[in-house]
Amino acid sequence: MPTFVFFPTVLLRALLALSLLLGGFYATAQAVESEGVRDIAQELDQARTELKQIQAALADSKIPFTDQQLVDFRNRLNQVQTKAAGIDTTITPLHQAAQARLAELGLPEDEATETQDVKKQRSALNEEISTLSGQLKIARLIAVEAEQAISEVAAQRRQQFQDVVSQRGLSPFAPSLWRQLQEKLPDDRLAVQKSWQKIKEAFAPVAWQHKLWLGVGALVWALGGIAIWFRFIRFLVNKSQPTRLRRSLLAIGLIGLYVAIPTGVLLILLSVLMYAEGLTPELLVFIRQFIAVVALAAFIAGLGRALLSPHKPTWRLPSLPNEVAQALQWLPLTLGGLIIVLWTLQQLTHVISSSLSTVMLTNGLLALGLNAVVGIAVWRAQRYYRKEGGLDLGSVWLTGLHRVALRLVSLAVLCSVIALLVGYTALSNLIIQEVIWLGVVILTTYLLYCLLSDVAQAVLNNVRQDAAQSQLNQAQWRWRSQAVLLFSGGAKLGLLLVAATLFSLPFGEDPVIWLQRRLAFLSQGFTFGEVTLKPVAFLYGMVVLVVGGLAVHSLQAWLANQYLPYTRLDPSMRSSAARLVSYVGYVAAAVVALSAAGIGFDRMAWIVSALSVGIGFGLQAVVQNFVSGLLLLAERPIKVGDWVSLGTDVEGNVRRINARATEIERFDRSTVIVPNSEFITKVVRNVTLSEPLGRGQITVVMPVNVDAQQVRACLLRAAQSNEQVLEDPAPFVTVDGFEQNGGIAFSLFFYLPSPRLVSAQRSEVFFAVLELFAQARLALHHTQRMEVIGAASSGVEAVPVSAADASSVGKTS
Template sequence: MSMISGLERAFRRCGGATLFALMLLVVPLVALAQTADTTTSPRARLDSIRGELTQIEGSLANPNVSDNELQRQRLRLQPLLDQLRLLTDEQAPRTEQAKLRLEQLGAKPDANAPPETPDVARERETRTKTFAEADETLKIGRATLLQAEQLQSSIGDLRRDRFAKALFAAGPSILNPEVWSTTLTAFPSDLRASQLIFGDWLSVFTTALFSPRGVLVALSFLGAIALYLARARYMPRLTARLAAKVDSTDRHILYGALIRIVARTAPPALASWLIYAGLNTAGLLPPRIQPVILAAVFGLALFAFVQALVDALFAPGEPQRRLASVMESTAKTVAWLAGSLAIVMAIGKVLEAWLQAIAAGLTLSIIVRGVVATVFAVILIAGLYRLRDNQEIEQEACLGPYVPVDGASLGPVRILGWIVGIAIILSLLLGYVVLATFLTEQVIWLGILAAVFVLLMQLIDLGIVSQLTGDGRFALTLRAGIGLRAATLQKIAVVLAGVLKIVLIVVTIMLALAPWGLESTDLTTSLRAAFFGFQVGGVTVSLSSIVVAILLFALGLAATRSLQRWLDGKFLPTTSLDTGLRNSITTAAGYVGYAAAAAIGFSSLGLSLERLTLVASALSVGIGFGLQSVVSNFVSGLILLWERPIRVGDQVLVGDAEGIVKRINVRSTEIETFDRSSVIVPNSNLVSGVVRNRVRSDRTGRVLISISVPRRLNPTDVRAMLLDAAEAHGDVLKKPGPNVLFKKLGTTTMDFDLICVVGDVDIVGRVTSDLNYAIYRRLSELETPVATELTVKGLEGVEHSLGEIAAAVSKEVGRRAKPAGGRVTVKRSGPEPEAEAEPAETPPAPAKPEPAANGGKDETKD
């Protein structure tokens, strides 16, 4: 029986601890800051805190301390920790000031030195005593703070240990016959206790209905019925109104989902609370009945909230307002699964409250919780099994490009749910009923957290960003009223959304781990240590000090640059100093300002000049062993970034590499040449070497075109032609205008140079090409061709002889080619001409040949 009574205590302690942890993290605990009396000395306050810590240590030394007592001591310890942190923060500068005042008197003279005057001796004694007291108080305060932090960790460890022991306490299995036999034996007595308690309550309740108290109860029931009727009547109208809106963007769908959550959850929860408040106010809830009614109210509110969440995310039957990208079958399955699990959980909580009200035996509690957990696990496994993709969908997904279907995205969730369901059943079979009940609660809790997390993430992405960057009233007010630009609002929206997402993720993780024994104070303690710092070698390293140092350094840089702009733009131009001296003064002021900003930043970190000297000495050892080039490039990079002799986008010539500066890094500079190659140049070469920057002062480019023309042309016409071609181009600047130089007068040619300026050096090549085309066309028009006739005298005889020879040759060819019939037949081996030539004049017929001696036969000899 001792084991059974121990398990019963474990049931109650685990359930109460889990519920309390959930409520503690859902509703953040407000810090109980105790205001200390300013008139009390720090040492007296410290002694009072140490006394309370001693009492807390005595309470923790009790081995039978309860979980509620541990929680009470933890709440008592938290304000003491805050007071100790405040006290040490106040005492540290006092101790430092006392030390500085003592050091101002110098070292105490030794025995051989002349003695101090009485006034100096008394002052030294007073300051030494003050410093000793302040230093002692600071050391005791830090030691007490460490003791309090250790106590806080011990309380957390004890609570987690108690929770783990209660959670994994082994007991009889639900299949143990002894459990069932004991339950059947005690069931008549439990039934009589139920009839006695609830029967008496029902009789009292019935009697009270006809008394003045019944009016209050009747009003509460009527109010609950009215809420349910209003929900049933107006909820369809609200849904239809939201669906009828023309604007169907994701943001308005999300807003509609949030409105539905409130509209579907508030009436049932408020109606249940009205009934509970009416019964409680009328005095009709005795101590044993009150937990049962409260569990019923909680169950109804839980069921309504879960249904509202599922409807907002999955929207069964209304895919147009669905926030989760799943199919209709999956949406319906998820809605059925979530509602069924919520109903089982609500029934289980009511049954547990009923068992506690009738003081039922442990065996009946084991059976009831086991049955509820078994039904929960079976519904979970069956519902997840229904989430599988059917065969037709899988075949369609394999036909075309890969498109993930529900099974691909819900596969990990389904496997995890099956593991949890099997773990619940195994825990019941092995006797770990508390663990099985705890797992069922976690399934509902994590499901609610996941749904709320998805909704809030979408609200951050769609709601906040759109309100700041859209054309809504709020964004227009910020632009018009405050003067923020759209780009600035975009940056603010991105940063704000990122911060809110980080906070949401951290809070969600804390809430998910809270039922397992991890409390918010454990995480906040670690975050506080990281933010407010910890001691490393006498220096406090903290995120807050680093942020403050960066802000101070940034303010110093801004002030320095403002001073430089004022010197360069307003003050120095009023003096008679030359330009070089002005630049030197402005640069020197910048160096002094940068050094001052760095000193302020380091001092806020607690790094004095002595510590910086030690760091520089340590670095000098590494520099001496081969880091000279690295440090040289590093310093040169700082010079390039500060003085900006070379800027990103400048066209520079370094050695034989010419191109555009793309990036200036700490060690090297990247230059992209015109053939799109990257040249990496060390920064020291740019600082100590010769660099030609074509756009140092401005980005205007110079176009130079040289031409040579014949000497017979008029130079004035050539100059006018070149100027007209340059002025006609739209990219050539009017001021300074184009110019033409007469460079050289040669024997047969003249050389001219056309010089003009364009707005950007990047377009010099294109403008040069365009001008070359235009000059060539105009020069062709300017150079008219000259006809030239060549006459040779003294060759008349040769010409007459050549003419006679040509005539004789033509006659001989014509005689041989003409046949007897008077036709000239020419056989050509090539293709036929397209058109026949006109017949030539018929040559005179040749004389008939004399008859041959062979009897009239012609004899042709080839």
């Protein structure tokens, strides 16, 4: 096949394949869009069906629900609400886009003038908007009804909880309870044996290889965690400075070790459930809850050990005496282990459906064990303080707060024990578990608060060191310090708000779900005009703005320090180009941040309107100076390093051209801030703009009878003897004419490499002129004062003149 035929054939085939591919993409996109609409409709139907079933179950008051069933209802309702909110988030931009496309078509025109294609598009868009509007309304209605159902479930749980708490039963010390337990003990033993047999049968099909590998994996996880912990300690001890931040990081690392090892081992071992068969749903729920309880108990144990640090006083964050820390070193591990054991016994009674006496006994043992541990810990602490003559933490406020906390805990333990003795076991459990929960919240908040403070202090120390080493100027040191303090303050405020929210957490409520419901406004947002502002989206926009600003700053530094020095641009132009790129980048980062915050490009009209009003009234001068700064960077009538003069008051070197003003350093080392508009609207003298050479001039007045050629030769010799004076252009001398007092004015002109050398070199040339005149015995005009002093034998005499005319010795320009 000839070449001229082959290439067109290949080209046609490529175009055909490309068109088919694009057509396939278009068809696929249309199919995906229609499929997405159908999926949304199916999800809405499923969510509505799920919601109706739960509402019907809750409306049937004849069916008594257990607390676990109500928790399941709540979880399902939360899923329905989340699904409805997701559909709302998905449909809203589609609905807005369809409305925007319909608005582009405009109002319907006359039937005779409007084309058929426009009619079809209008009809399709109206149908799409109608469908999306209906789905949007249904999704929002489902979300509202789900929220109402969740409130109803919470009300029923509170009512059940109040009934249980106010119910009086048998105390664990009552003989009748032990008699009932003795009667029901054979049945409970048989139930335990049956449950154990089911577990063995469920795990029997699991191959021993799987069990072996899971056991090895758990062992490797535990040993690896311990090895990482020791490496972490060595790193902090050898590589970090001995500050409070190191102690905070050690505390966080110790808590992570306590939580990660047992939780990870259990997850690895219990992954054998994937191979088990025949486990009941109750047992599966119990196993998952058991892992969560182990993680919580490990967190409590790690938190206590990290804060007490009985064997490492230098690692201890709170100001506790060593005797108290050592006296309470048993508390964290004992409390964590007791929680695991007693909770396991309590939940096993529900799994095996044991007798009522066994349930009451396990509840009583749980309350008794927790009260005993907390009570003994408080008693030992108070005994030490009484022995030492009182509590002193170095601060009157902290000491008083600690003393009040100890007394309140003691009172709570006493009330819990009394409630347990008289038979109110549920109330006793409520009191002591609330004490432990509040203690965990307070101690966790304290640890995280210390961590935030220590991180901020460490960053401030680094910034201060960089400023001391002249790596940062005063402005950079200030804004970095302010940014660190603002971030630290905001994080601490958020931490305290979360802690306060957890403080008010109702007993038995899931903390995650509780926070989600209380902080729902962060994701739902509020409407401002035609724009929906969401705090979460606003925070995301702030993150995008900060990241974008850092990226632009890095780009500017890369251009100024790495790329532009290898171009033909001079230093001032490189600085201007990098600054101009930074302006464009910051504007782009701001626009992207607004879009990320939920304010799209099509919704910025109100921002532009507000800015226009602000510019018209108060920001006109600022915008004028900013635009003038852009013109200075683009046209470059002045640049960094130029010698400029503005009027009669401002003269000096341009040091920096900012967005609003330009910094000029005067020759007395003072700095003048000049608005950029001054360089655009007024006359500016730029000494170093086009010609980099400097010109010096010296004028002398000589007597009328002087030898003009000798004067000319002396002046030229004085200029040529200076090394800074250029040979090209060469120095020259002119006769300016007769003076009114009868003298002749001679002017010497010479050129220098830079105008900045004129002042100093003119003085040197003047000295040389005077020396040559003295050697040539040339006297100045009698109206000028010059004393030619030489050796006595030379016969040179002094020529006195009046001091009033001394100012006419030299004229320079």
